[in-house]
Amino acid sequence: MVTVRLRVLAERLMRSDIATVANHKSALPGVKTMTSQALSPARSRLNASYRNLTLWTLQGWIAMFFIAAGYAKLSEPMANLVELMKWPALAAPNMVRGLGVAEIVLAVLMLAPLVSWKHGRPLLVMAAAGLLALEAVMLALHATGMDVGLAVTNLILIAMTAPVLWMRAREVRQG
Numbered sequence: 001m002v003t004v005r006l007r008v009l010a011e012r013l014m015r016s017d018i019a020t021v022a023n024h025k026s027a028l029p030g031v032k033t034m035t036s037q038a039l040s041p042a043r044s045r046l047n048a049s050y051r052n053l054t055l056w057t058l059q060g061w062i063a064m065f066f067i068a069a070g071y072a073k074l075s076e077p078m079a080n081l082v083e084l085m086k087w088p089a090l091a092a093p094n095m096v097r098g099l100g101v102a103e104i105v106l107a108v109l110m111l112a113p114l115v116s117w118k119h120g121r122p123l124l125v126m127a128a129a130g131l132l133a134l135e136a137v138m139l140a141l142h143a144t145g146m147d148v149g150l151a152v153t154n155l156i157l158i159a160m161t162a163p164v165l166w167m168r169a170r171e172v173r174q175g
Contacts (some may be wrong), residue, residue: 024061057162059110059124065157066107066131073100086145106130110164121172128165135161 039047073081073096081088081096088096109127112120139154 051167055164058164061105062131062157062160062164063110066103066110070100070103070107073097073103073139085150086147087141102130103134105136121168125165125169125172127166128161132158132165 008021072084076084077086078093078096107125109123110116110131112123112127114120135157139151142148142151142154
């Protein structure tokens with residue numbers, strides 16, 4: 001008798017809780033699944049701030065890396081580049097220099113929203129997509145050339161660029 005009353009009381013409490021959302025369709029009868037707590041507006045803003053700070057940090061690191069890499073490809077003699085990386089020996093010097101220019105341009109575009117949030121975000125998404133494609137190609141090139149250190153570097157860059165592209169593209173689509 002007491003357990004029946006406690007069960008009825010518990011069910012009333014569960015139904016009266018406004019912040020809880022429950023899916024009543026369950027494989028087991030009487031078992032409620034998929035409960036979650038709704039976030040308060042303040043907590044949602046805080047989470048968005050953390051996400052934005054994380055994305056800006058990743059964008060800054062990516063930009064710094066590619067500005068440095070592009071500058072090295074533009075300023076270093078080809079003999080030094082061949083020593084540091086094996087692939088410039090297989091490419092034309094103009095292609096290596098052009099790749100350096102492309103890396104610098106895409107890196108600067110990663111920071112475009114600093115100048116104009118409205119016009120800079122689509123440029124950021126385009127730059128992130130370009131850098132992600134470049135990183136994927138370079139990963140394949142370094143992996144086939146057995147250049148393990150540079151392949152791992154490209155994996156890390158892909159792991160940093162992919163979330164930036166995904167989250168910023170979602171922002172552009174939403175607003």
